Amino acid sequence: MIVADHISKYFNCIEAVRDVSFRVGEGETMVLLGTSGCGKTTTLKMLNRLIEATSGRVEILGKNIAGEKPELLRRSIGYVSQNNGLFPHFTVAENIAVVPKLLGWKAADIRQQTRRLLEQLKLPSDSPEKYPAELSGGQQQRVAIARALIADPPVLLLDEPFGALDPVTRASVRGDFAELPALKQKTIVLVTHDVQEALEMGDHIGLMDQGSIVQWGTAGDLLFRPVNEFVRSFFDEQRFLLELKIIPLRQIIHLLPASKRTYQHYLTTDRNLWDALEMLSAHQLDEVTVRDADGRARSLTLADIQRFYNQAKQQHNG
Ligand SMILES: Nc1ncnc2c1ncn2[C@@H]1O[C@H](COP(=O)(O)OP(=O)(O)OP(=O)(O)O)[C@@H](O)[C@H]1O
Ligand SMILES: [Mg+2]
Structure with missing residues (x-):
């Protein structure tokens, strides 16, 4: 073009x-x-x-x-x-x-x-x-x-x-x-x-x-x-913010366990790891709910965010 x-x-x-x-x-x-x-x-x-x-x-x-x-x-x-x-x-x-x-x-x-x-x-x-x-x-x-x-x-x-x-x-x-x-x-x-x-x-x-x-x-x-x-x-x-921002939740949702509780606050899969981190800290939560395209809820914790972030870094560097 x-x-x-x-x-x-x-x-x-x-x-x-x-x-x-x-x-x-x-x-x-x-x-x-x-x-x-x-x-x-x-x-x-x-x-x-x-x-x-x-x-x-x-x-x-x-x-x-x-x-x-x-x-x-x-x-x-x-x-x-x-x-x-x-x-x-x-x-x-x-x-x-x-x-x-x-x-x-x-x-x-x-x-x-x-x-x-x-x-x-x-x-x-x-x-x-x-x-x-x-x-x-x-x-x-x-x-x-x-x-x-x-x-x-x-x-x-x-x-x-x-x-x-x-x-x-x-x-x-x-x-x-x-x-x-x-x-x-x-x-x-x-x-x-x-x-x-x-x-x-x-x-x-x-x-x-x-x-x-x-x-x-x-x-x-x-x-x-x-x-x-x-x-x-x-x-x-x-750097840290940007690196989290370019990892969409869509990319990791299939790796998350189903959420047992229902939450008032949730994220859709077009959001990213940075948004999840912000929501955790703004509401002082242990986990946030991510809704997939079919409306099913999955749970995401701070430990998950760290894990996915490290994996993404390793993948890119490898
Ligand atoms: N008409 C011109 N005559 C002489 N020098 C120019 C002219 N237009 C731009 N320059 C020079 O060319 C260089 C690049 O300018 P340009 O406007 O492309 O920068 P820019 O990346 O868009 O900057 P900014 O983010 O400030 O808009 C600068 O050094 C500028 O001074
Ligand atoms: Mg310019």
Whole structure:
């Protein structure tokens, strides 16, 4: 779906991106992760020709983008820029309608689709008439996401779409975003410096440093098999939390005994070992109940969590 083949970018003499290559398959989410200034935005913008690569090639949907008109290319790729990029003198409705109008949609269709998306993204019903400055930062980011999604492009490029938000709002906007039905089949490249966000959302993650991808792989690859000290230390601060978070209860439920008691608090199998640990400590429990897909209850103790965690580490290292 997306192929970046040895792309580099020089700004005058400064090499902002050096020899970056990756592939994103249909329906996959790839995350570009890294500290400020490492070249994430530059890499992303080379995919829709907001920045022209100095060398290398990019293919989208099997076509070399160098041969396509930038304006046409950008109509088929949804894009949320780092600072949301809304036009301040356009209302929310006008902002969202930019691409549909270029595509010649009927006004009634644009209105209907806009209303549906704003609803899905939990924006108030009076927001279409408002100007961006009359909305909160989180609402503005939801509008930017709606604008990127309205024409239903198969590819989405998102540059820190949940940035500039406090952690609580960030998690809630991210949750609403992840649940959007329109999102399921999209091929997404997401830029973030938030490690948890990267691990939660990325099928594959490229960790960048000084213009290069240092390591490319799944969350498990980066956490358990770092290629060098930089990758190891990048995750060290939150290592234990992250490692527990990437082990879903679904993976271990069949190993748990049936629960004898019924509990008020329980977890579903889409949650992870970290959630279980949090629930144990928040309610000072000896065990938590995990419900499988058929509603049967199984019991999980702190000793189990430790055991599964150690097993996962050994498996990855072996
Ligand atoms: N138009 C430009 N002209 C000159 N240098 C630039 C330009 N755009 C970016 N750079 C430089 O290229 C490097 C990479 O910038 P980029 O915006 O890609 O970083 P980033 O990883 O997105 O950072 P952040 O997390 O802060 O957004 C930086 O050193 C930056 O100063
Ligand atoms: Mg950036």
